Each structure stands twice: as structure tokens, then as C-alpha cells.
Amino acid sequence: MGWMGKLVGGTIGFAIGGPLGAIFGAAFGHAFDSGAELDEKSGRQRLSTNEQHQLTFFVAAFSMLAKLVQTDGKVSPEEIDSIEGFMERDLRLTPQSRNVAVNIFRTALNAPGTFDDFAHQFHNRFHNQPQMQEVMIDILLRVAVSDGSMTTSEENLILSAVKIFNFSQVRYEQLKSQYVQTADKAYAVLGCHPDDSDDQVKRCYRQRVQEYHPDKIAAKGLPDEFTRFAQDKFREIQDAWDQIKAARGIK
Template sequence: MGIMGKVVGGAIGFALGGPLGAILGATFGHAYDASNQLDRTGFVDSPMSHTESSQFTFFVATFSMLAKLARADGRVSQAEIDTIRQFMIYDLNLPPESQQIAMNIFQTALDSPQSFEEFASQFFGQFHGQPQILQLMMDILYRVSVADGELNAAEERILTTASRIFGIDDSHYRSHASATKESDTDRYYKLLGCSRSDSEETIKKQYRKMASDFHPDKIIAKGLPEEFVKFANDKFKDIQEAYEAIKKERRFS
């Protein structure tokens, strides 16, 4: 059972403060007390474990930030709503109950007074010591932003804002704006954080690090919700595919 199933089923309680707590309170119909004392992660006293709290933050933050991404150009089209639903179904494999909760969070966040920056900052407060989790959130934001085949200026500004708050070099994401002009192998190098001029040993070392950092079991233990297992597996497969393609091109074992 994923983290949202546990909450709905009453297996655990929750108390989330900060801007994400405001979204959560409105979504679930709970009163939100802004005077609650928060710790640096944005949580008030809660019966959840630290891992469950992290998973909960990731889930709520994902669909809150995606809402502001969709609203970046001032309007939200039906095509963008459909993109979010497709992401839930095909990229995440969310069960119907979790899809409904995710869409409720998304709809609540769309017209909320909280900004993307506020959501991203609270997310960073929870995961600032876990760069893999921050990277996965960037991957999610990017994947949804280009689902229609292009990256518009408003979406690119959101990605740049996220990368600044998360402390991530955004050159990888900015480069995707012209991805159609690159070869597959060029993209593979960028996915591994390498360049064509790197030595075989450097590439191997970087691959081993990324394969370890992004192993699904490891990042789930760090706070990735169970609902995002498929996304984590896909990321891991992309890393392996990139390395195998580079090995084949450069003919090393």
C-alpha cells in the first residue's frame, strides 16, 4: 500500500505545515493552523515515521509544483490536464484512488495563493541532503513540461527556478530545449553527466556512482513514495541504457 493509501485507510495520521500543509488541508478538508510550530522540514508533530513523512512531502509537493508548472503561462488547457493524468497513469502507474488524490492536490494548488517557489523551498528543506531525490523531482518537472513536444519559455523559467532552489546545475535541462538537434549518444553522455572528451575510466566511475545513487531500493529508502517506484525504475533503466550505448560506441567493456 502506498503512502496515500495508508493515509486514506487510516493506517497513519498526518500533520503537514508550511505552504504544502495549506494545500493538504484544503484538499482533505482539514483545518490548517498557520501558527503551528514547524521544524525545518515543515512538519508539525505527527505519528508518521521520518520515511513516511518524507514520502508524504514528496507526493504532495509533486502535484502542487506540477500545478504551478501548468499555470506558468497564465492559463491551464485541457491538454495540460490530460498530460498530468497520463503522467499519473503511464509514468507512475498510480492506482485509481491515488490518481484521484493526486488530481485533487493538483486542482487545489492550481488557484492557491502559494507560489511555485514556496512549494519548491519547502521540498528542498525536507530533501536538501539527498541530491538524488532533488534530481528525481527535476526529472519529473522536465518530463511533464515537454510531454507536448516542446519546452516553452514559461516552463523553462519554472525549471530554472527549481534548479536554483535545489542547487542543481540546470544546463542539462536547458540543453533539452534543442534535444532534437542532438544525437542519441550526445543525450546519453549528458544523462550520465559526462562528455565525449571524458576517459573511459571517468565514464565508468560516473556510471557506477549514478547506478548506485539511483538504485530504486536506495532512493525509496530515502523517502521516495511507493507510488513512484515505476518512475524510479525507469530512471535506473535510462542510466543503464545510456552506459551500454556509450560502451558500444566507444568499444570498451
């Protein structure tokens, strides 16, 4: 059934805790069990470890996005359109998942928790899974530039997440350049440089393919609702490799 089905079906036997747990509880009326043993008669279903990861990622993503679009003190119609577009185009959420995402997003807009609070809790959950951290930063970048440009205040928040995650500044710049039209975009997708040797480019390509295979990162806790995003990233890696192979004459 997954965490989404258990949530919509009634109650679940797991509370995230911390600032993200406060968002989740406020959004869904504390319709979960935070403590003791669950029995068959209670009707509550305890989440598996992977479902807990998925729930945390989902709540963190839309909570952090809420604070991102709110960083200038107001939320414009264009920013709301960018979030809705992300849900529709990039994630292709089902109506059920979309309602949950919107509920979390709206709750986080008015919540006292800060972007950094959410980022710290996300890092605590995924500190040993760099692919998950990279997916989150990629999501933040994609939404930030979706209205045509990224403001200084938006990038400062994203850089705060980069620091909290202990994420590579070099890799951040590569991710950022994927959303800017440059001749080196294909190399940025693979995480390498135009002056790297063919062998080094091949190694980067193989590493990215291994890291971003949708099945592999799903097993690490990426929610099913974000599978489309992972699939798009995987295709971007393949397209970048094809472009570089053609330019370099690599067989």
C-alpha cells in the same frame, strides 16, 4: 500500510505544515492531527519519518506541476492530458493514488501558494538529498516537454527550482538534453561528456547506478507511487551505458 493507506483509511497523525500543508489540508478537509500525542483509541496513526518524506514529496510534486502548467495564466486541455499521461504512463498510479494526486493537483491550481513557495519547502525537506532534488527537476522537465515543447515561462519556473535547490546548472542542462534528440543524449543520462575518458565514463556510470537504484532512493523518501519512474530512470542509465560501451568498444 504506508502514508497513502493511512490517509485513505481515515486520519493520520502528521501535518506537513507550510504552504504544502495548506494544500494537503484543503484537499483532504484537515483530516489529520497536527499536534498532540495520539492514543490507541483515537484511531489516528502517526507517520514514520520515511512516510513523512514520501507524503511531502507526493504533495510537492503535484502542487509544483499544477503551478507549472498554469504558468501562462491558463490550463489547456493539452496540459491536463500531459499530467494525466504522466500519472498513467510514467507512474502507473493505482485508482486510489490517482484520486489523491488529482485532488492535490486541482487544489494547488486554485491555491494562493506559489511555485517558489512549494519549491522552498521541498528544498527544506530534501536539501541534503541531491538525488531527490534531481528526481523532482527531472519530473518537471518530463511533464513540461510532454506536449511537444517547453515554453519559456515553463523553463523559467523550472530554473527557479534549480536556483532554490542550489542545483548544478551543468547537471540541469544534461537533464534537459535527455528530452532533446541529440547525439550526446546517452552521455547526458550518465552525467558525463563525449570527450571524457573511458575510465571517467565508467565512474559516472557506476555513480549513477548507485544513486538511482530504486531501492536506495525509495529509502530516502521517494513515494512508492513514484517507484515506476525510478525504475525507468535506472533502465535509461543501463541503456545509455550499453550504447556508449558499444560505440567505444568498451568490454
